[in-house]
Amino acid sequence: MEYTKLGYTDLRVSKLCLGGMSFGKAKWMADPEASKKIIKKAIDFGINFIDTANLYSSGDSEKIIGEAISGYRNELVISTKGGGKINDFTQGFSRTVLLNEIRNSLKNLRTDYIDIYFLHTIFDSVDFRDTARTLSNFISSGKAGYVGLSNFTGYQVAEFYTVMDMQENIRPAIVQNHYNAVYREDERDVIPFCEKHGIAYSPFSPIAAGFLSGKYKKGSENETTRTKTYPVMKERYFSDADFDVLDSIEEIAKNRGINVSQLALAYVLNKGFIPVIGATKPEYIEDDMAALDIKLSKEEMELIEKRYIPHRIVKGTAGY
Numbered sequence: 001m002e003y004t005k006l007g008y009t010d011l012r013v014s015k016l017c018l019g020g021m022s023f024g025k026a027k028w029m030a031d032p033e034a035s036k037k038i039i040k041k042a043i044d045f046g047i048n049f050i051d052t053a054n055l056y057s058s059g060d061s062e063k064i065i066g067e068a069i070s071g072y073r074n075e076l077v078i079s080t081k082g083g084g085k086i087n088d089f090t091q092g093f094s095r096t097v098l099l100n101e102i103r104n105s106l107k108n109l110r111t112d113y114i115d116i117y118f119l120h121t122i123f124d125s126v127d128f129r130d131t132a133r134t135l136s137n138f139i140s141s142g143k144a145g146y147v148g149l150s151n152f153t154g155y156q157v158a159e160f161y162t163v164m165d166m167q168e169n170i171r172p173a174i175v176q177n178h179y180n181a182v183y184r185e186d187e188r189d190v191i192p193f194c195e196k197h198g199i200a201y202s203p204f205s206p207i208a209a210g211f212l213s214g215k216y217k218k219g220s221e222n223e224t225t226r227t228k229t230y231p232v233m234k235e236r237y238f239s240d241a242d243f244d245v246l247d248s249i250e251e252i253a254k255n256r257g258i259n260v261s262q263l264a265l266a267y268v269l270n271k272g273f274i275p276v277i278g279a280t281k282p283e284y285i286e287d288d289m290a291a292l293d294i295k296l297s298k299e300e301m302e303l304i305e306k307r308y309i310p311h312r313i314v315k316g317t318a319g320y
């Protein structure tokens with residue numbers, strides 16, 4: 001496994017981050033026993049960066065990970081997320097909500113610290129000053145090591161960064177946003193901002209939730225358990241332009257004699273980002289590991305990128 005320094009922090013993380021959204025009881029997910037096998041396999045391969053959220057399977061993902069990592073905790077970098085719209089009167093980034101959520105996450109994960117605590121879901125009318133102060137307290141009390149932002153647009157990253165830096169003298173360390181070969185909207189402003197300020201960029205859904213795995217074909221029904229039970233998938237992908245990009249990825253994968261999913265993951269790795277991978281089967285981890293060795297040529301990168309057309313911003317479960 002290759003490791004890298006996470007942005008400006010002193011964390012040393014594997015170049016792949018294992019995502020925890022697919023651990024739970026929903027039909028498209030790995031059940032708790034299979035999830036533990038996936039986590040064990042990832043750790044055996046040297047993956048030391050594991051991501052989850054309190055929202056995933058209503059806390060079950062955190063609980064599964066907490067059980068699976070006991071004995072390895074100090075060797076790992078664990079991120080989880082809090083925040084979200086509770087109702088029309090309570091916003092999820094308020095002090096009371098975040099304090100309650102981090103306490104539950106620590107309990108679920110069976111740990112007394114979280115390496116990276118992400119704000120998960122942004123929406124209008126958040127008072128960033130209060131949120132920045134709360135997160136600063138998490139860091140000074142040792143509950144969290146660093147702060148991450150997820151599903152933030154460029155101006156929101158810049159605004160939060162500025163408030164946090166000027167008020168608390170702390171900067172966000174990482175952004176986890178939606179990015180893959182068929183959704184590259186962060187190239188406009190989020191990624192340049194991160195690069196300028198030493199913030200790590202760690203995209204989720206590098207295989208487009210499986211759309212870029214080769215199992216979906218244009219013109220056929222394309223239904224899988226995940227498309228049927230994970231509604232944002234059909235909203236995010238499956239346009240004609242997405243299939244054009246998929247054609248290019250399939251062509252390169254065929255020429256190289258490798259899996260389509262490996263090529264899609266390699267695309268994100270070749271951009272220098274730290275992808276958050278989703279695995280529903282242990283064998284996917286082996287495929288994903290092989291992607292680390294794929295160095296794409298300039299011509300191959302251009303072939304993947306040239307058929308991309310700008311997308312409207314997709315509003316996901318996380319609000320942006």
Ligand SMILES: NC(=O)c1ccc[n+]([C@@H]2O[C@H](COP(=O)([O-])OP(=O)(O)OC[C@H]3O[C@@H](n4cnc5c(N)ncnc54)[C@H](OP(=O)(O)O)[C@@H]3O)[C@@H](O)[C@H]2O)c1
Nearest residue numbers: 019020021204205206207208209210213277278280287318
């Ligand atoms: N911050 C946020 O709001 C947010 C949102 C989404 C995700 N995330 C994070 O990102 C992680 C990954 O998200 P994701 O599941 O959408 O990522 P992904 O890696 O793009 O997609 C994973 C899916 O791709 C397919 N796949 C993966 N490896 C494969 C392989 N080797 N061969 C064939 N198919 C393969 C599987 O589909 P099948 O199961 O259908 O076979 C799998 O469920 C999550 O677990 C979570 O930690 C964060």
